[in-house]
Amino acid sequence: MPSKRINSSWMYGLGMFAMMVPSQAFLSFYSYYYVDKLGLGIGMATLARSIYLIWDAVNQPLLGYWSDRTRTRFGRRKPWLYGALPAFAAVFILLFSVPESVAATAATDGMELFYWFLASLILFETASSVIWVNYGALLPELYSGADKRAKASAIQQGFQMLAILIGTAVTPILFKNLGFGGMSYAYAALFLLCMLAFLRHLQEPPEARSQPPLPFIAAFRETLRNRNFWIFHLANSFAQTVNGLLSSMIPFYAKYALGIPEGQVSLLLASIFVPVIPLVAVWYLIARRLGGLRSWRLALVVYGISAVPLWFAEGLGGGIVAGIVVGFGLAGFLVTPAVLNGRIIDQDAEKTGRRREGVYTAVGGFVTRSSGLISALAFWIVGMLLGYSSGIDPGPNPELAFRWLISLVPVGLLAVSVAISFMYREEGEGADDKKTDSQL
Numbered sequence: 001m002p003s004k005r006i007n008s009s010w011m012y013g014l015g016m017f018a019m020m021v022p023s024q025a026f027l028s029f030y031s032y033y034y035v036d037k038l039g040l041g042i043g044m045a046t047l048a049r050s051i052y053l054i055w056d057a058v059n060q061p062l063l064g065y066w067s068d069r070t071r072t073r074f075g076r077r078k079p080w081l082y083g084a085l086p087a088f089a090a091v092f093i094l095l096f097s098v099p100e101s102v103a104a105t106a107a108t109d110g111m112e113l114f115y116w117f118l119a120s121l122i123l124f125e126t127a128s129s130v131i132w133v134n135y136g137a138l139l140p141e142l143y144s145g146a147d148k149r150a151k152a153s154a155i156q157q158g159f160q161m162l163a164i165l166i167g168t169a170v171t172p173i174l175f176k177n178l179g180f181g182g183m184s185y186a187y188a189a190l191f192l193l194c195m196l197a198f199l200r201h202l203q204e205p206p207e208a209r210s211q212p213p214l215p216f217i218a219a220f221r222e223t224l225r226n227r228n229f230w231i232f233h234l235a236n237s238f239a240q241t242v243n244g245l246l247s248s249m250i251p252f253y254a255k256y257a258l259g260i261p262e263g264q265v266s267l268l269l270a271s272i273f274v275p276v277i278p279l280v281a282v283w284y285l286i287a288r289r290l291g292g293l294r295s296w297r298l299a300l301v302v303y304g305i306s307a308v309p310l311w312f313a314e315g316l317g318g319g320i321v322a323g324i325v326v327g328f329g330l331a332g333f334l335v336t337p338a339v340l341n342g343r344i345i346d347q348d349a350e351k352t353g354r355r356r357e358g359v360y361t362a363v364g365g366f367v368t369r370s371s372g373l374i375s376a377l378a379f380w381i382v383g384m385l386l387g388y389s390s391g392i393d394p395g396p397n398p399e400l401a402f403r404w405l406i407s408l409v410p411v412g413l414l415a416v417s418v419a420i421s422f423m424y425r426e427e428g429e430g431a432d433d434k435k436t437d438s439q440l
Contacts, residue, residue, distance in 0.1 A: 024167025075204030299332030304414030
């Protein structure tokens, strides 16, 4: 008799937890580590991120296509996931273990530190792409229907919030006591342990492996012709930029805007991410009630409004209150897109007769992950306008710079995201929402 843990939403969520702890530590602290701690110039950091995105534009769609075409007795996604585990862990350690001789070059031309950062970033993001493309392709493949996907997404995001809490709030404690290198070893070990437990309880549907794959050109032609696919992911890319800014700018915001010591950054981060864990259940109920499209639009609006209090916060207490408010908006954006994304993939399968989660996840992942460039450009532009260059040269008014980056820039980005979301049109949209409600 098969175990109840096989393909359960809880085991799928454990996979998210495994990936998100090191990924969130990277997202939240790589800029702080390289720019503020090691002194890498903000322009060099932006250049490295831009070069990575050119590589990412190539590898993500190809990885998705190859994953869809994979045919083994273990499945399409598992071989890729198993193969990427050691590479992901090793390069994560490399990112946060810069030799002193390399770090010292920041005081001169900084080129050795730049090359170390660039090489580590490309390797890490390549390993990450393999894992995220194949993991993301599993949700619409394993869970059918709005109800099951909303439930799986809510549980997944609960695990994600726990991981984000650890990756943000616990990380400062670890690198204070163990150093950034020691922190990276601890998170790499946690990643391997939890990911192996998830994969042990993953069993891919055999029917997905039996379908003949589309040829290369046909596979991408069908994806690129899907108007709603592009609108959905373009809107999400601007919202995803806000996620990146919130995570990566909090240490700067705490230091320069709120004026709190580094030891209290964990409390500020916890105020954002702890409330999200129970709030994903609230957004699960909203998604069930409104359906995928309307709940997604609502989440974007709420997320934008929730970033406003961060502009006015003062000190640790004010920062915590503002953090709780923004956590509600963040929870909505984390839960609602999965339901609508699954619907887009289902419609494609009805049209082509093939399940192509890999290609859609990869191409969509590249569009949304381009938010990293938007985030890096926002950091660079605001920093240059207001005089912030690095921790060595913070300029005359770093407080204003990071209030812009943590509040006003996110509000603007989410306004664009909401506007784009109203371009999404689905035939029978209202009927689909009513059907969803009746099923629930």
